[in-house]
Amino acid sequence: GAVVSQHPSWVICKSGTSVKIECRSLDFQATTMFWYRQFPKQSLMLMATSNEGSKATYEQGVEKDKFLINHASLTLSTLTVTSAHPEDSSFYICSAETGDGRAGNEQFFGPGTRLTVL
């Protein structure tokens, strides 16, 4: 159990376009989902925390108008990179937390989405 999926796994887009990444909890309801960004050989940096039905909380330095997060249901959160530029190229990883005490609120991570902006 506790599987988190992401789609797409890899996306290439042109500069200036928008890209949407989906994160789904497949076998549990996730009250809280997190979006991370990881550059090559670097750590995961938390971008934002989203709770179902409410606005996301962004970390300092993350542009909320550029990285739009929607958590419309207990099993789906989306991250939209608007007007993407080459510097947005990165590995984006989501995680989901049950929030009901199961597994001590452990975060389960998705497989990641590699975004390349040309």
Added chain:
Amino acid sequence: QKEVEQDPGPLSVPEGAIVSLNCTYSNSAFQYFMWYRQYSRKGPELLMYTYSSGNKEDGRFTAQVDKSSKYISLFIRDSQPSDSATYLCAMSLISKGGKLIFGQGTELSVKP
């Protein structure tokens, strides 16, 4: 100064060796200490977690936390080529979940 410091390696060891991975941190309020394993182009998976100070063992893996020194370690005994991955330490204030602060990750390669 980063909140969590981890030597990025890379670390290369022969099969069967004992591997020691370490992290230091600056925030004494951290209560939960996790070790994740991440294979190339995949998301991290939780290996072990420890609450507060102490040791925890799970098969070939042992996690140690020394809060007085703000230092945590992961030991891998009888390392296998399948252990080759990046190992990330992570810390949290209130639970295994919530806001996690990750170390940079140590890239480990176990040679057969």
